[in-house]
Amino acid sequence: MRYRAIGVATTLVTTGLVLGMASGVANAAAPTGADLASACTACHGSDGQSQGAVPSLAGLKPQTFIERMQAFQNGEGTIMNRIAPAYDDAQIAALAEYFATRDSAKDEHRHAP
Amino acid sequence: MPRNDRRRVLRGLAGAAALSTLGLPIHGSGRTPAQVVIAGGGFAGASCALALRRFAPDVRVTLVDRQSRFITGPFCNTVVAGMNPTSAITQDHEGLSAAGIKVVHADIEGVEPEAHRIRLADGRSIAGDRLVIAPGIDFDWQAIDGYGPQHVDRIPHAWPGGATQLLTLRDQLRAMPNDGRVVISVPDNPYRCPPGPYERASLIAHFLAQHKPKAEVLLLDAKDHFSKEPLFRTGWGARYGERVQWRGGRRNGARVVEVDAASRRVRTTGGDEYDADVLNIIPPQRAGRLASDAGLTDAAGWVTVAPHDFSVPGHEGVHVIGDATRAEPMPKSAYAANMQAKICAHAIARELAGEPVTDTRMINACYSLVAPDYGISVTEVYTLNGDTIAAIQNAGGISALAADEATREAESDYARSWYQNIVRDSFG
Numbered sequence: 001m002r003y004r005a006i007g008v009a010t011t012l013v014t015t016g017l018v019l020g021m022a023s024g025v026a027n028a029a030a031p032t033g034a035d036l037a038s039a040c041t042a043c044h045g046s047d048g049q050s051q052g053a054v055p056s057l058a059g060l061k062p063q064t065f066i067e068r069m070q071a072f073q074n075g076e077g078t079i080m081n082r083i084a085p086a087y088d089d090a091q092i093a094a095l096a097e098y099f100a101t102r103d104s105a106k107d108e109h110r111h112a113p
Numbered sequence: 114m115p116r117n118d119r120r121r122v123l124r125g126l127a128g129a130a131a132l133s134t135l136g137l138p139i140h141g142s143g144r145t146p147a148q149v150v151i152a153g154g155g156f157a158g159a160s161c162a163l164a165l166r167r168f169a170p171d172v173r174v175t176l177v178d179r180q181s182r183f184i185t186g187p188f189c190n191t192v193v194a195g196m197n198p199t200s201a202i203t204q205d206h207e208g209l210s211a212a213g214i215k216v217v218h219a220d221i222e223g224v225e226p227e228a229h230r231i232r233l234a235d236g237r238s239i240a241g242d243r244l245v246i247a248p249g250i251d252f253d254w255q256a257i258d259g260y261g262p263q264h265v266d267r268i269p270h271a272w273p274g275g276a277t278q279l280l281t282l283r284d285q286l287r288a289m290p291n292d293g294r295v296v297i298s299v300p301d302n303p304y305r306c307p308p309g310p311y312e313r314a315s316l317i318a319h320f321l322a323q324h325k326p327k328a329e330v331l332l333l334d335a336k337d338h339f340s341k342e343p344l345f346r347t348g349w350g351a352r353y354g355e356r357v358q359w360r361g362g363r364r365n366g367a368r369v370v371e372v373d374a375a376s377r378r379v380r381t382t383g384g385d386e387y388d389a390d391v392l393n394i395i396p397p398q399r400a401g402r403l404a405s406d407a408g409l410t411d412a413a414g415w416v417t418v419a420p421h422d423f424s425v426p427g428h429e430g431v432h433v434i435g436d437a438t439r440a441e442p443m444p445k446s447a448y449a450a451n452m453q454a455k456i457c458a459h460a461i462a463r464e465l466a467g468e469p470v471t472d473t474r475m476i477n478a479c480y481s482l483v484a485p486d487y488g489i490s491v492t493e494v495y496t497l498n499g500d501t502i503a504a505i506q507n508a509g510g511i512s513a514l515a516a517d518e519a520t521r522e523a524e525s526d527y528a529r530s531w532y533q534n535i536v537r538d539s540f541g
Contacts (some may be wrong), residue, residue: 052530
């Protein structure tokens with residue numbers, strides 16, 4: 001299946017890049033869920049609390065998060081199908097745990113365009 | 114003692130009770146908390162300040178910007194096309210203040226990289242253990258003969274240049290003849306917001322279709338290819354027919370080299386001349402003057418940075434983030450600025466704590482509106498590959514070319530949601 005193959009290839013590419021890293025992050029620890037989540041929140045809202053059509057991630061059950069990411073890796077979605085293939089299983093699990101612990105309560109927003 | 118240090122001591126004495134409850138030293142030679150000073154309060158600077166509060170709650174953060182209100186580049190084309198008032202794209206720094214960031218609104222005279230100091234026009238200066246510069250872009254006013262800052266009231270750049278520039282362009286569109294022509298001059302790469310000129314042409318065409326049925330938009334581009342090109346071309350064909358025209362730099366000799374402001378006539382590298390009823394010149398760009406005046410820019414006018422922490426090689430403790438940097442393949446976008454700010458803040462937090470910097474994923478995600486109900490997107494995911502940023506293979510790319518109208522409409526809704534979320538994530 002095409003998208004599966006892409007997922008495996010991505011993991012190999014990623015591993016190669018991590019092994020190839022140089023000076024600045026030579027002693028880098030693996031990124032935590034919070035570290036990885038920094039890249040998500042400009043679209044999905046700070047702490048995963050979204051305003052508007054983009055889905056909120058705060059408070060999602062980890063298994064739901066993981067299943068959605070796997071579906072995106074298999075080609076579902078409008079934009080996440082282009083983002084999810086860049087993440088391996090461990091990174092997805094770390095993100096799932098992080099967003100599960102975010103408060104899903106929404107407060108008022110003051111930025112509507 | 115520098116004036117800002119005196120102020121700090123006075124403030125410290127006045128707030129002694131509060132400080133003691135935080136366990137901070139009041140007297141003696143104990144360690145004072147680290148301070149980061151940030152010059153620039155756009156997407157990059159504001160995001161960095163908020164991220165520092167999150168990653169390093171003990172670090173004091175001061176942000177300086179000349180203005181208390183910020184007109185965003187994202188969605189500025191909806192103002193040009195009359196879809197939104199400027200209030201819809203006006204952000205402020207109140208969220209930063211509420212998060213415990215000291216915000217100073219004052220004209221910045223310059224930055225001193227060696228001293229990690231921001232010098233204000235009123236004589237004050239603010240120094241820290243780290244200096245983060247988020248200067249944005251400046252225009253290269255030498256690039257096009259006959260077009261300079263003295264012409265922008267008649268021929269706006271609107272990139273975005275504050276509310277006045279956007280409203281000038283909007284009002285010129287409203288006043289133009291029904292069969293008139295809008296000309297947009299687009300620079301070569303790199304420049305702020307690669308798909309922005311094409312979204313602008315799209316939403317102007319949307320306005321014209323409603324109000325100026327025989328008018329057209331002509332893009333004169335210094336490039337031969339552009340961001341989201343197949344999607345824009347598909348969308349223009351579906352929605353605007355021949356109303357949007359595009360000519361390329363080398364292909365058609367279409368780079369604008371000369372402007373006659375009085376007649377709104379432009380001349381291109383190919384020697385062709387075009388008359389416009391409304392003329393929008395988006396000039397070539399370079400890093401903002403705070404970076405260039407401090408000697409941090411290269412011959413092309415941009416700042417080279419180490420992408421694991423966006424520090425400037427050869428300038429210890431100095432970081433530059435946002436549109437001013439060379440961060441290819443990341444574009445000069447609000448999302449990239451927000452992302453770089455977090456990488457920088459996270460690295461500063463780790464370095465100040467004596468911990469190793471973590472490699473992580475970076476994303477860029479940008480939406481454009483071809484029409485109010487027709488959205489398209491581009492995204493990439495990046496990682497570090499040594500001292501360079503690498504786009505991860507088999508991820509990223511543009512929206513599906515063959516998508517149906519429902520998908521385009523969904524992406525237009527995501528675009529509006531994206532705006533609300535990124536401004537909140539960046540400005541609090």
